[in-house]
Amino acid sequence: MNKTALILAAALAVLAGVAHAAGAPAPRMESASIDPRDVPSLQRGARTFVNYCLNCHSAKYMRYNRLADLGLGDQQIADNLVLTGRFEATDAGVQYVPTKTGETMQVAMRPEDAKAWFGAPPPDLSVQARVRGERWLYNYFLAFYRDERSATGWNNLVFANVGMPHALWELQGTQKLVATSFDKASDANAAAIAAKGLALVEPTPDHRFVVKTLAPDVPGTMSPAEYRRAIGDLVNFMAYVAEPAKVQRTRLGLVVLMFLGVLFVLAYWLKREYWKDVH
Ligand code: HEC
Incomplete structure (x- = not known):
């Protein structure tokens, strides 16, 4: 028994160590409120995405x-959302062939x-929202700076x-990094919380703590509130791409649970009916 407990404790200690080592300082992030049932938001997100x-x-x-x-209708999709195509050699010479709506979202770049x-290939974005999570993505688009x-x-x-x-700098404008240094970790954490937005606390080699936040520099075509809405829509769409049937899935789940509830009542009633004669 004692041996098992020891092994368990050792395993836990190793796991905690791994978790600690893997954790580069994580930034404080803003929360992203997105709604997969908001169809206009998904449409706006699709437009930004393409x-x-x-x-x-x-x-x-x-x-x-x-x-x-x-x-969206097929024609609407073809006219507004399919912006890519490719050159193909045909009998009549090289011709531009626009992508068909039945095709997948490919990229021209090799x-x-x-x-x-x-320096790194741009990853495929089909399931990126499942890999990183919606909150991470939302903050990623808030976090670019010069x-x-x-x-x-x-x-x-x-x-x-x-x-x-x-990619969205015209909309957001540019931001610059503001780094403030503190002697104590608690002061740095307090400053990060007081920043009320994206903030990163990083320990420095000389045992101080730097709080990194972002400040607007050159304004973009959107106000900060409009930009947040636009990236909320974009992340909403990316989450939809990663799991298009999510809304149906949760709805179906509820229906199944309700069905099981009704079935339970019926089954219980039947059981009582049968056992009445036995007792
Ligand atoms: C100019 C080319 C370019 C454009 C335009 C672009 N990206 Fe990227 N993106 C990249 C590259 C290159 C990387 C890989 C960066 C790395 O790993 O250092 C990347 C990385 C990413 C990542 C992080 C992937 C990871 O490792 O988790 C996400 C998410 C992403 N892009 C989303 C988008 C979205 C959404 C848009 C449109 C708003 C967009 N990108 C537009 C080139 C681009």
Whole structure:
């Protein structure tokens, strides 16, 4: 018994150590309120996604015509959301063939080129919302700032040294990093909480603590509130792409639970009916 307890304690200690080592300082994030049943929001998110992301990223498990779920007709999808195409050699020479709505969301860029340009290939975004979570994504789009030392001129408070330039900078404008240094961790944490938004507390080699926050620099075409709504819509859409049937799934789950509830009452009543004669 004692041996088991010891082994268990050792395993727990190792696990805690691993968790601690893996945890680079995590930023305090804003919460993202998104609603998968809000169809207009999903439509706006789809528009942002095809306009600003498919240049570099694919969503190769998503077919354009699946957007019909969002109340869009085939023609609407073809006219407004399919912005890509490719050149193909035909008998009449090289011709531009627009992507059909039955195709998946591919990207024209070759992965090798992308790797050379950005240092890392842009990952496929089909299930990215499941990988990172909605809150992370929302804050990722809030967290870009100008950084002259990076190759793209951009850095990110949530994803340090990211290879992606800020795709939505025209909408958000640019931000700059504000770093304040503190002697004590408690003071640094208090300052991070007081910032009431995205903030990162990082220990420095000389045993001090730096609180990193972002301040607006050059304004974009959207106000901060409009931009938050736009990225909320975008993340809502990315969550939809990652799991298009989520709303149906939860609805079906409720129906099944209700059915089981009714069945339970009937079964119980039947059981009493049968056992009445036995006793
Ligand atoms: C100019 C090309 C480019 C555009 C445009 C672009 N991205 Fe990226 N993106 C990249 C690259 C390159 C990376 C890989 C960065 C790395 O790993 O350092 C990346 C990474 C990401 C990641 C992080 C992936 C991870 O590792 O978790 C997400 C999420 C993302 N992009 C979403 C988007 C969305 C949404 C849009 C549209 C608003 C967009 N990107 C537009 C190039 C781009």
